[in-house]
Amino acid sequence: MSTTWYLLVSAVVFCIGAGGILVRRSPLVILLCLELMLNAANLALVAFSRANGNQDGQIFAVIVMVVAACEVAVGLGLIVAIYRRKLPVDVDELRELQG
Amino acid sequence: MSQYGWLILGFPLAGTVLIALTWKRLPARAHGVIGTAAIAGAFVCSVLALLKLQSLPSDQRQVVAVGWDYAKSVGVDAELTLLLDPLSIFMCLVVAGVSTLIHLYSTAYMASDEGFSRFFAYLNFFVFSMLLLVLAGNFLVLIVGWAFVGAASYLLISFYFRRTTATKAGIKAFVINVVGDVGLVLGTYFLFKHLHTLDFVKAFERTNETFTRNDGDLVAGCLLLLVGAFAKSAQVPLHTWLPDAMEGPTPVSALIHAATMVTAGVYLIARMYPLFEQAPAAADVGAVIGAATLLIAATIALVVTDLKRVIAYSTMSQIGYMIMAVSSAAYAAGLFHLLTHAFFKALLFMAAGSVISAMGGLQDLDKMGGFRKALPFTYGCMVVGGLALAGVPPFSGLFSKDEIIALEFERGGFHAVLGVIGYLGSFLTGVYTFRMIFRAFHNDPVPEAAELIRGHLAHHEVPVNPATGEEEDSEVGFPGPEHHIAEREPAMKVAMGALAVGAIGLGVLQVPGVTRVVHTFLEPTFADSRYYAELEPSTGSSWIGLAVGTVMALAGIALAYRLWVKDRRAPALIRARLAPVHAFLANKWYFDELIDLVVVRPSAWFGRFAANTFERLVVNGVLVDGTSGVVRAGSAAVRAIQSGFLRAYAALLLGGLTAVALYFLISAQ
């Protein structure tokens, strides 16, 4: 099976994730979508690794997973903290970064 | 020889420093002694220098004493040099001699003043500066002395510094004198540009070969030097500071504003004679201004009612004679008048000081009268001084003044007109001098005079500023609570007596056809002059001139007698009939108003414009706010992107990423 199909799936998943980030307002869902995008990238990495016949891409994928786990931990922590402080769980309401 | 030059300067400077350093440690009286002794020392040194100079052959009577390099660099050759020649020694003798007597007078006159030590420190500093001025051997040292006497004059005018009138007069005098300094410096530049030296001796040697007659830059330079001379010597139109300078204590008026400093302009022109003779256009301006001043000042003196200001205007008028003389190449005559004037004018001021003391500090002639019996010695001195000033034989003033006038006629041309003005001035001098004497000393005694006849010196319970009538700051010990009159103070008597002898007798130095001491003494200095030796009126015409001068002076005195002693209602009638003229004279020809209009107000306007408009609109408005405005507008545009919407950021990121990716895709093909 040629690499193209893997990449196609990867692109579709990436776009679903990106679209989700752009349209959803709940930070929880945005975090989920972010994971989708990362895993789409992982898929592409593994596919290339297989196509090239070396293990570099797979090692990258493992590292991305570790980073994703950390990121989820921090992100979920933030969301819980927001929830605890009775702030709206909505990224459009949380706009203290406005210049 | 040169060591005498340094000693002449060293004594007064040491006096100043000594008094300043011991002002708390020694009693005030000691400072009077130190101050007087220092000046006496300078006088003795001047006499020794004179004797030494006379022992030299005539063509070597020009000694340059070099101190150290002052500012000698890149072509400017300013060393600290003194020039000892008959002219400078003559001036030293006048300055140190009169100063010694005035210091002596001050030890008594200022005795009860809180600022006694300060007064003597300033006075010694003044004498040092004046001697530096006359001994200067190059332009830069001259300018230094020139400015130092201005500074000393400022300090002494605002000596009673708690009076706003005094501080105002002080700053006025200082600023006008700075204008003079600027003229002097700028004039020096014009000359230095061509002569390439600041040294007097070298500059004068090069003058005739460097400049053609009436060369443009030379005339400009000389005119600017004249600005300096006019500012210092209170010549029209830079004279307005001198009457106000009478705010200073009376000995200051006698020393600085009559006998010495104000004659510096005369000395300057005489010293620079090789320049002025090569630039006759500038010299003529000097002569005309001198004549104008002598007339203008004399007319104002007719109506002024402040005793010291009458004498101040008469000083202006007499210096007008001297400026006219030295600008017309009558050097010896001008300097001779400087000498006699120093004596009789200092004497007049001292006598006036005694009268003012008797009045408890008041100076208004309207409030005076009948002091003849109360103050017999002062009266005597005042009359001697007055007769010398008016020019009545055999008093000294006649010989010096009429020598000037005779030489003006001898010079011929338009100078003859100046001579006529001189005679007119003689007449007016007689009138205003004796108006002052008659009003102060004759007629019915005022209460203060009556009290003094009974043996008691009048005192005012509340001290007031004589100029404004404003009550004085009571905690201030100056002017002191006590007043001192010549009749009770031997020191004052000695000083005035000595001056009176001079005022009577100094005429013998230059009796036409008999003696010519001043002339001969100064001859080596003016040896290269084009006019000096030839300008010699015949003895006969001189004596005719003396006779005319005497007649003019006596006519003036007679008129004064008629108006202010015999028919005392006449002045009021004349004043009523000639009201516009009187107003014109009483307002001093509106010179103050003119200067205010032309100089002071535009400057003040410019200052206000700079502060209120330019600084606010241009510097802070356009430059500061404008720059920050541009930055603010730019940042406002960029800031709009920072909406805070997380998803907007994400979209921007994706869009940007896509754009970059697309760019590479397209460019790769």
Next chain:
Amino acid sequence: MTIHLALLLFAPLVFALIGAVAPPRATAPLALAGAVVALAFAVALVLDFDHTQRGLQYLTDDEWIPALGIHFKLGVDGLNLWLVGLTTLLFAATAVWTLVRPQERPRAWAFHMAVAETAVLGAFLAQDLALFVFFFDLMLVPFAFLLLGWGGPDRRPVTLKLMIYTLVGSLLMLAAAVATATLTAQASGGSITFVLADLAKVHLGQGTQRLLFAGFALAFLIKMPGLLVHGWMPDAYRQMPMPAIAVFSAVLSKVAAYGFLRIVLPLFPDATLDFQLVLMLLSVGGIVYGSAMAFTQTNLRLILGYSSLAQLAFITLGIFSLRPEGVQGSILQAVNHGLVVLPFFFIVLLASERAGGSEDIRDLGGLAFRGPVIATLALIVAFATLAIPGSANFAGEFFILLGAFKAYVALACLAFTGVVLASVYVLRAYIRTFHNRAGPRVEGGDLTGRDRLVLVPLVLAILAFGLYPQAALRDGEQAVGGASSAVLTGVRSVP
């Protein structure tokens, strides 16, 4: 005799670093020791300097960043000798000032002052363009902290304003400096260098010179401050702590004037000639404008501020007369102005202490009655400030105006109005402070023994310098005069 300039340069900093770890009591004495060591070095330098030998002396030359051709090169000649002396003297006086009037947080204060002294000395001594730029910008850092930490109530916005103004100039200068080095390397075909002597050997094109000139000139004019770019000055003068503003006015402004002489004239002679008239007009404008402003102000600090503007304009006028007389006068006047401004600020402090803290002449008056010694010392300082003939300030102005007179007679005549106006505003300030009747809250006595330690040495220095300005002129001639003048040769060789 060899004197290591690096020792002079870093002596204050080393002592400050020791002071930072020593007990707080020792801070002020240690800071004073650092300043005095530097002063001793400078005095030795002045005494040992050989004015008959041309060129830089006591050279220190090490490679600093070889890849960029930047050297750690220090040297002394007639241009900076007396300015180094002035800097060390005034910082020593400020250290004494801090000793008699302790500041809050003394360790931090002493450290900032030491950094400032090292930075100023570095800027004066640097013979490498990059080194100069480094020290020139370093000067600003301690003063920003001094203003922020010890300043008046409005210090925050004022610090920002000062920073922005000077940084704009500094960045332009940095860009111009980098451009100068690279363009010179291009023009000569050699490797890149920032050493001034090497840069001066290469002649850049006229258009290039103009741009670079503008960059440097703007930086220096802002620092002085010059007319039109002085917007930061009134606020900073009002808000800075007194000793800091005294040093700022007395020393830092001179670095800018010195920069013109050391960098602009030798490196960009064509552009200097092109812009001569512009700069002279700007200077005359500054003289008249600063003087006029000074006699409308009532705050003594601002009177001094605007008078400094006028005085610095005199110095610029002398430099851009491009005559040896004018340049000599400018060097002399730079020293003189520093020498009178610092004691003047101290006198303002003394006066305000006796008038309930007010620095406004409307609240002052009559101090001479209870404080005759202060009044006398202040009189000497005031007369020197208005450049009375006989003071070294007059000698400086005499030379400056002579140079200007030789360049443009009319401009010199206009500049003389500044001399007259100076006498008006200085005497006005003096009279309203010391003479007239006492102000409503004026009380207190004469100079105390401790304050004497600050004021008397400086007044003696003014008097001594007035008697013998030749000392500075002679050494200045080493760099200015003659056919191979370090400053004017380039300008002269241009047709």
